[in-house]
Amino acid sequence: MTALTWHGEQDVRVEEVPKPEIVNPTDAIVEITATAICGSDLHLYNGYMPSMREGDVLGHEPMGEVVEVGEEVDRLEVGDRVVVPFTISCGGCWFCEEDLYSLCDNSNPNAELASKIMGQSPAGLFGFSHMLGGYAGGQAEYLRVPYADVGPVKIDSDLSDEQVLFLSDIFPTGYMAAENAEIEENDTVAVWGCGPVGQFAIQSARMLGADRIIAIDRIPERLEMAREHADAETIDFEEEDVYDRLMEMTGSRGPDRCIDAVGTEAHGTGVVGATDEVKQDVMLQDDRPVVLRQAIRCCRKGGTLSIPGVYLGRSDNVPTGPLMNKALTVKTGQTHVQRYLDPLLEKIEDGEIDPSFVITHEASLEDGPELYETFNEKEDGCIKAVLTP
Template sequence: MKALTWHGEKDVRVNEVPRPEIVNPTDAIIEITATAICGSDLHLYNDYMPGMREGDVLGHEPMGEVVEVGSEVERLQVGDRVVVPFTISCGSCWFCGNEMFSLCDNSNPNAELARKAMGHSPAGLFGFSHMLGGYAGGQAEYLRVPYADVGPVKVDSDIPDEQVLFLSDIFPTGYMAVENADIEAEDTVAVWGCGPVGQFAIQSAWMFGANQVVAIDRVPERLEMASHHGDAETINFEHEDVYDRLMEMTGGRGPDRCIDAVGTEAHGTGLKGVTDQLKQEAMLEDDRPHVLREAIKCCRKGGTLSVPGVYIRQSDNVPFGPLMNKALTVKTGQTHVQRYLNPLLEKIEDGEIDPSFVISHQVGLEDGPEMYETFNNKEDDCIKVVMTP
């Protein structure tokens, strides 16, 4: 079968790889009908994620049709149309029992690698390095889905793939980020990063009752989308100082809830931004925490900082003193996708939201390498790429 495979920094190729087979009786095989490139895939593309191996199949935002099930799979049947969450979860450990699916104890076969790096292992993830399981991803014609009774959500309606595909990651990720922010009535919510996760955080902030939403980015088409589709006020950080503008907008108090939807490859301005870039390129720093620093500075006293943006290892000069002295609450984490699948599917089916608004490019799988480059370079007004194998 054809698949997009990783071969080092900025080197993604279309290769022929073996079609997946049932390994465990709880597995299912999915024929992919739509799959997407995620912003966090760019961390792999730019070779920031440890544990990648040449030939790894990429992708963690797939959906498709069930073509084979293991002998112990009960919820799925051949022919079912499903969206597959990027988190792989067993459904039976303590964390899954408490709906913390991205922290599953049993789904990462390489848990010892993650434990050495982090202290404990989170769940295995599709297409996201051998530290997190080494599972083949969904930017391919077929995908093996472990624990098939726990992960995929069935889509019985005739809603197009483009409207439900993002249940696999970015819609639940933006939604959980806002849930973690603990929004109250009359709150101002500031969202750093207007990529797809940021766009869904903006949409979700209104669902949770925000009074004002402010979107921060430097890419004009992203800011336009945040304004047009998300009804957000916008700040272009290349044209104005974010702190000064937020203080002006909030009467000097600062936004009540701040969301970092950027993560490890944040583009800072001024000397700190240049220093972060140089340190990361020289392998003296793992992550570029410009947004974390700025959000801590901007957030009002007693406010909440929610971090859905992916960080990988170590970050320099994070102002923990201000974080503590301002009594900020910080909530982070990979998304517990399975917790949100049915509620968010219902919102789509009820017409409360059409997630396809973020799609800027629809191409074939064979165009994947070119689209990785386009997306990474923020060319051609590229915001979200959906591929059809």
């Protein structure tokens, strides 16, 4: 079958790889009808995620049609149309029973490797390094789905692939980010990063009752999308000092809730931004915590900081003193996708949101390497790319 494979920094190729087969009786095989490139894929593309191997199949935002099921799969049948969450969860461990699906104890066969770095292993993820399971991803013609009764959500309506595809990751991720922010009525919410996750965090903050949403980015198309689809106020961080502008907009109190939808590859300005990039390049730090620092400084006293942006390791000069002295609450984590699938699908079916608004580029799987480059360079107004095998 055809798949997009990783071969090193900024080297994604279209290759023929073996078609997946049933390995365990709880597996299903899904023929992919749509798959997306995620901002998190760019961490792999740019060489920041450890334990990648040449030939790894990429992608963790897929959907398609079930073509084969293992003998112990009860909930899915051949012919079912499904969206597959990026988190792989067993459904039976303590964490899954607590709806903490991204912390599953049983789905990462390389848990020992992850534990050496993190202390304990989170769940396995599709197409996201051997430290997190070494699972083949969904930017391919077919995908093996472990624990098939736990993960995929069936789509029984005539909603298009584009309307439901993002249940796989970025819609639940944005929603959990807003939920973690503990938004209350009349709150002012600042969202750093207007990429796809940021856009859904903005949308979700509005759903959860935020009065004002301030979107922060440097890409004009992203800022315009936030204004057009969520009536957000915007700050271009290359044109204005973020702290000064937020203090001006909030009467010097600061936003009530801050959401870091950027993570490890945040772009800074001036000497600080340049220093962060040098430190990352020479491996003095794994992440560029520009947004994390800003959010801690800007958030109002007693406010909440939510972090859906992916961080990979160590960060330098994170202001823990202000974090503690301002009595900030911090919530983060990979998304417990399965928890959100049914309620968010209902929002789509009810017309409360059409997630396809973020799509700017659609192409075939064979065009994937070029689209990776376009997305990474923020060229051609690319905010979200969807591929069709």
